[in-house]
Amino acid sequence: MEHINVKSLVFEYPGEKELSFADFSLNAGENLLISGNSGSGKTTLLHLMAGLLTPEKGSVCYTGKDISIMDPGELDRFRGEHIGMIFQKHYFINGISVLENLKAARRFAGNKNGHAWLTTLMEQLEITHLTHKKPHQLSEGEQQRFSIARALANEPGWVLADEPTSSIDDRRCEQFVKLINQSLSDKKTSWIIATHDQRLKQYFNNIYPL
Amino acid sequence: MNYQHMYILKLAIQKLRSRPGSTFFSVLLFAIGCSIISLIIIAEKNLQQSVERNFSGIDLVVGAKGSPLQLILSSVLHADYPTGNIPLAQAEQITRNPLVKKAIPLALGDNYRGFRIVGAPVDYPLLYDAQLTEGSWHNQVLDAVVGANIQRSTGLQLGDQFYGVHGFRETGHAHPEFLYTVTGIMERSGGIMDNLIITPVESVWKVHGDHYHDDHQHDDHKHDHHPHNNDLDHAHLHNNDPQNPNEDPQLLEIKEKIEAGEDISFEEMQLYQEFLLQSETPSVHADLEITAMLLQFRSPAGMIQLTRTINESTRLQAASPALEINRLMSLTSTGFDLLSVLAWIIIIISGVNIFIHLWNVLRQEMQDIALMRVMGAGRATVFMLLLWQGIILAAAGWLAGTILARLVWLLLPSFHFMTHTSLMMLFAGEATLLIFALITGIIASLIPAWNAYNTDVHYSLTRKQ
Numbered sequence: 159m160e161h162i163n164v165k166s167l168v169f170e171y172p173g174e175k176e177l178s179f180a181d182f183s184l185n186a187g188e189n190l191l192i193s194g195n196s197g198s199g200k201t202t203l204l205h206l207m208a209g210l211l212t213p214e215k216g217s218v219c220y221t222g223k224d225i226s227i228m229d230p231g232e233l234d235r236f237r238g239e240h241i242g243m244i245f246q247k248h249y250f251i252n253g254i255s256v257l258e259n260l261k262a263a264r265r266f267a268g269n270k271n272g273h274a275w276l277t278t279l280m281e282q283l284e285i286t287h288l289t290h291k292k293p294h295q296l297s298e299g300e301q302q303r304f305s306i307a308r309a310l311a312n313e314p315g316w317v318l319a320d321e322p323t324s325s326i327d328d329r330r331c332e333q334f335v336k337l338i339n340q341s342l343s344d345k346k347t348s349w350i351i352a353t354h355d356q357r358l359k360q361y362f363n364n365i366y367p368l
Numbered sequence: 369m370n371y372q373h374m375y376i377l378k379l380a381i382q383k384l385r386s387r388p389g390s391t392f393f394s395v396l397l398f399a400i401g402c403s404i405i406s407l408i409i410i411a412e413k414n415l416q417q418s419v420e421r422n423f424s425g426i427d428l429v430v431g432a433k434g435s436p437l438q439l440i441l442s443s444v445l446h447a448d449y450p451t452g453n454i455p456l457a458q459a460e461q462i463t464r465n466p467l468v469k470k471a472i473p474l475a476l477g478d479n480y481r482g483f484r485i486v487g488a489p490v491d492y493p494l495l496y497d498a499q500l501t502e503g504s505w506h507n508q509v510l511d512a513v514v515g516a517n518i519q520r521s522t523g524l525q526l527g528d529q530f531y532g533v534h535g536f537r538e539t540g541h542a543h544p545e546f547l548y549t550v551t552g553i554m555e556r557s558g559g560i561m562d563n564l565i566i567t568p569v570e571s572v573w574k575v576h577g578d579h580y581h582d583d584h585q586h587d588d589h590k591h592d593h594h595p596h597n598n599d600l601d602h603a604h605l606h607n608n609d610p611q612n613p614n615e616d617p618q619l620l621e622i623k624e625k626i627e628a629g630e631d632i633s634f635e636e637m638q639l640y641q642e643f644l645l646q647s648e649t650p651s652v653h654a655d656l657e658i659t660a661m662l663l664q665f666r667s668p669a670g671m672i673q674l675t676r677t678i679n680e681s682t683r684l685q686a687a688s689p690a691l692e693i694n695r696l697m698s699l700t701s702t703g704f705d706l707l708s709v710l711a712w713i714i715i716i717i718s719g720v721n722i723f724i725h726l727w728n729v730l731r732q733e734m735q736d737i738a739l740m741r742v743m744g745a746g747r748a749t750v751f752m753l754l755l756w757q758g759i760i761l762a763a764a765g766w767l768a769g770t771i772l773a774r775l776v777w778l779l780l781p782s783f784h785f786m787t788h789t790s791l792m793m794l795f796a797g798e799a800t801l802l803i804f805a806l807i808t809g810i811i812a813s814l815i816p817a818w819n820a821y822n823t824d825v826h827y828s829l830t831r832k833q
Contacts, residue, residue: 201830210742210826231746238744245829249739253386254379265375266744312744 194368242309380756398765401714406773436687467670478532487572503552738828758813
């Protein structure tokens with residue numbers, strides 16, 4: 159059974175032309191890079207895969223479970239427990255510290271503990287010294303690293319990332335790739351990354367062009 | 369409540385704290401409405417408690433003609449000026465009625481540093497179950513027993529001497545030639561006794577010789593009834609020796625009925641009282657006056673009959689504390705009702721303000737809500753997050769309001785017959801107010817919460833800001 163199977167996926171924004179996505183599947187231990195120009199549908203595909211959008215047709219299955227037929231509550235739980243997301247814009251729960259944001263990711267997924275894992279994660283991303291700051295007090299690069307940490311906070315099976323390296327320098331980009339490989343080997347986390355960042359292409363074997 | 373709910377509650381508090389300005393304003397507005405209602409509840413409760421405590425055992429007050437409410441306020445609650453003085457001899461005639469169980473004369477006129485000096489027998493403080501912390505009850509002329517608040521406020525100690533000032537204000541004509549001696553200090557009771565100085569009635573007569581009676585006449589008079597051992601005997605009301613009614617069979621029949629505890633008609637009461645009033649008992653107190661007399665009756669029926677008789681057949685006035693205070697309460701309750709309406713309007717406005725606060729929060733933090741949904745928070749969870757914020761704002765407003773009401777109550781110029789003993793407790797009305805506050809908070813947050821519940825995650829995360 160494939161780790162991810164995207165089949166016959168069609169979506170249409172009101173008043174716009176229909177978007178059709180080619181079928182693809184991933185096996186366990188594989189990552190995928192979705193490349194394409196702006197407006198090609200990268201974000202839409204990621205949101206369809208996360209269940210944030212409901213396709214007109216087609217299905218998205220994770221280890222055989224079709225999320226397009228899940229009820230909203232089941233989908234929220236599934237997403238919280240198994241999918242980490244990184245958005246092009248850096249969203250946080252305002253009013254609480256970035257560390258609280260990371261803890262929120264675990265708590266909403268039903269995990270009370272896991273502070274050790276969060277510490278490890280923050281050390282790897284070199285953000286430990288920023289934990290008690292509020293999101294608006296961070297630079298864009300720091301916010302991006304926290305977004306990555308939050309996506310991994312719940313030790314998900316899959317991470318769907320939209321332009322995750324747009325605000326970070328080459329050194330941190332390499333660190334990020336290292337983190338991707340490490341999470342794949344240690345936590346069996348598969349990454350599906352939508353980007354037009356050319357720096358990432360060299361590190362991926364599976365590329366899905368849009 | 370499981371940990372997930374606890375976490376949402378914690379997050380709701382954190383969200384409110386992150387917006388201190390608007391949160392403070394919402395709580396403040398709610399607090400103002402709640403504090404007015406709370407203040408009304410406290411005032412009503414204190415008034416009610418004070419009335420219950422200070423009216424214990426007093427069925428009727430007899431005094432000079434005038435406003436019956438003023439008579440009650442001045443003689444029972446010591447909160448107004450007396451309607452005037454009455455001749456002791458007339459008061460004694462009333463006490464001869466066998467329906468009267470107990471009669472306590474009061475003589476007012478002076479104060480010490482704003483606290484009233486009340487001439488009354490020991491029966492008066494004992495009527496309120498007053499106890500002494502030290503010393504003994506007043507026994508001689510110019511002995512004084514002081515209330516707990518007075519002792520605390522003035523520092524008077526046993527054996528200290530002081531003089532009164534005429535009237536009920538601190539400034540006035542002083543009587544330095546008549547020094548009172550503190551012989552006893554009363555325990556704090558939470559009632560009227562805490563704020564009174566009790567002295568024998570004779571002390572007041574002595575200090576106000578020209579107002580109340582002539583001392584010389586008093587010294588010269590002869591007593592047929594019983595020998596007076598000391599001046600205090602004058603305050604004993606002579607209520608046990610009316611002229612013999614046995615000469616009139618109708619009067620004898622009425623007297624037998626009264627003694628047997630049977631009901632008598634108003635006409636019978638009037639007849640008997642007229643007989644008592646016409647009885648020419650040689651009064652030893654022809655020139656003496658008192659301010660009022662507190663009466664206890666053997667039966668409620670007797671009180672009604674005698675009240676009518678006194679008011680219709682004498683120059684005195686009889687007023688029932690219960691009736692007058694009910695009248696006062698109904699007057700004050702109209703004011704309280706108006707204030708309540710105003711307070712409820714403020715609470716409704718506060719509810720609308722909470723709605724606006726949460727609506728703005730939702731508009732500005734729609735992406736937060738969407739992000740929470742992405743992180744696995746269900747629709748019900750984000751719904752509860754908004755609902756909790758509404759509930760917390762309302763509950764905090766209620767809490768601040770009840771505290772504010774107590775502070776205002778303490779700062780208000782207090783009536784000395786009221787006490788602050790019950791401020792630490794929550795009144796039933798305030799508990800009901802909490803329920804209404806919470807309902808208001810819930811209603812105000814329902815629409816924002818419902819919108820959070822229906823958040824379009826994709827739209828919220830991709831819309832242009």
